[in-house]
Amino acid sequence: MSAPSIPTLSAHGAELPAIGFGTSSLGDCGEIVATALGLGYRLIDTAWKYGSERGVGEGMRASGVPRSEIFLTTKVSHEYLRADDFARSVEESLRNLGVDYVDLLMIHWPNPEIPLSEPVGALAKAKRQGLTRHIGVANFNIAMLDEAIRLCPEPLVNLQAEYHAHLDQTKLTQACRKRGLIFTAYCPLGRGRLLRDPVLADIAAHKGRTLAQIALRWLLQQGNIVAIPRSSNSARMAENLDVFDFTLAEEEMNRIAALKRHDGRIANPAGRAPAWD
Numbered sequence: 001m002s003a004p005s006i007p008t009l010s011a012h013g014a015e016l017p018a019i020g021f022g023t024s025s026l027g028d029c030g031e032i033v034a035t036a037l038g039l040g041y042r043l044i045d046t047a048w049k050y051g052s053e054r055g056v057g058e059g060m061r062a063s064g065v066p067r068s069e070i071f072l073t074t075k076v077s078h079e080y081l082r083a084d085d086f087a088r089s090v091e092e093s094l095r096n097l098g099v100d101y102v103d104l105l106m107i108h109w110p111n112p113e114i115p116l117s118e119p120v121g122a123l124a125k126a127k128r129q130g131l132t133r134h135i136g137v138a139n140f141n142i143a144m145l146d147e148a149i150r151l152c153p154e155p156l157v158n159l160q161a162e163y164h165a166h167l168d169q170t171k172l173t174q175a176c177r178k179r180g181l182i183f184t185a186y187c188p189l190g191r192g193r194l195l196r197d198p199v200l201a202d203i204a205a206h207k208g209r210t211l212a213q214i215a216l217r218w219l220l221q222q223g224n225i226v227a228i229p230r231s232s233n234s235a236r237m238a239e240n241l242d243v244f245d246f247t248l249a250e251e252e253m254n255r256i257a258a259l260k261r262h263d264g265r266i267a268n269p270a271g272r273a274p275a276w277d
């Protein structure tokens with residue numbers, strides 16, 4: 001079976017596949033990443049903090065997929081946002097991954113103790129040094145995003161944040177659209193919680209698709225959104241890629257949007273999480 005063709009989204013010259021592969025908690029994931037690439041994933045999301053960078057590098061090499069065909073993202077952790085620490089962290093990530101550059105480098109979380117000018121300057125420097133092709137942020141609110149855009153001499157192409165049907169992200173996704181950034185949805189399956197949702201199950205049964213496919217399709221169909229589900233199971237990895245040959249009706253999109261909950265947020269670390277929009 002040939003690998004599915006995945007549509008891409010573009011911003012400031014960056015071309016991101018609409019579905020990527022998440023690697024948090026996968027640890028020593030060489031085989032899993034090689035399997036994901038073999039199935040057709042072309043965006044691999046990692047972070048220094050996940051401890052999966054070495055595995056991602058091994059998986060990329062084992063897959064035989066040329067480096068130039070892979071969109072590789074990593075992130076600098078909030079402890080290392082001072083300019084010097086940031087630069088060291090980027091070097092360590094590249095060593096872990098065994099690559100000369102990543103495609104997208106992000107600030108993983110803001111750090112209220114460190115002025116944004118430090119990591120933003122370091123991001124731009126990493127780009128100018130050729131250590132990353134593009135730069136972005138994760139877990140920023142709109143005010144922080146605007147400050148980062150104002151401070152940064154290079155364009156930010158992406159904001160990565162939690163998004164799934166149980167969490168309303170209307171304001172942040174619209175802010176990204178208006179500012180020309182792609183929005184990457186992490187925890188797109190609510191880290192598994194969405195898979196018990198009866199409305200999603202009902203729509204899935206009606207469409208003859210799986211519940212995970214409905215949850216992912218709902219994100220992608222909004223436009224300007226990339227989703228990065230994680231799975232350690234090859235059948236589920238393949239299932240999560242197979243979301244481009246059907247559409248949800250407007251009424252189905254609205255039913256899913258109505259599933260948002262006040263307690264829907266999963267990633268909300270005290271002391272690090274900003275005042276969410």
Ligand SMILES: NC(=O)c1ccc[n+]([C@@H]2O[C@H](COP(=O)([O-])OP(=O)(O)OC[C@H]3O[C@@H](n4cnc5c(N)ncnc54)[C@H](OP(=O)(O)O)[C@@H]3O)[C@@H](O)[C@H]2O)c1
Pocket residue numbers: 021022023024025045046108138139160161185186187188189190191192195210212213228229230231232233236237239240267
């Ligand atoms: N920037 C940030 O701060 C941040 C924070 C969190 C996550 N992320 C990124 O986003 C990625 C995705 O988020 P996540 O890993 O937290 O959660 P997720 O992708 O929402 O959910 C992963 C869970 O869903 C299960 N699953 C996957 N596909 C499935 C399917 N088709 N059917 C049934 N179950 C399925 C997986 O189990 P199996 O393995 O058994 O399939 C796993 O338990 C991360 O891996 C990471 O790369 C970024």
